[in-house]
Amino acid sequence: MEQQTFAPAETMQLHELLNFKTICMTTSKMMEGVVFDQELKAxxxxxxxxxxPAINDLQGLLGKAPKLR
Structure with a gap:
């Protein structure tokens, strides 16, 4: 069976999504400590x-991507 891989442009887009999601999660985690409103904290x-799990999924997809040079 043929192994599915991503085109170079798709690989770069996956990297961009992973970076964006990681930055968003990091920001949310840091803001938890300074927010006093319980709804916002939740x-x-x-x-x-x-x-x-979304970050783990993106990392799994990147594992199938060809290595860019």
Whole structure:
């Protein structure tokens, strides 16, 4: 069976998505410590909790991508 890979442009887009998602999650995690509103704090915690599997999925997809030089 033929192995599926990504085009170089798709690989770069995956990198961009992974970077964006990681930055967003890091920001949410850092803001949890300085936010006093409980609703906002709950939203930030939910964002972090949901971001972790999304980041893992993106990393898994990048594992299938060809190595760029």
């Amino acid at each position: 939203l930030l915690e939910k964002d972090v909790r949901l971001s972790i």
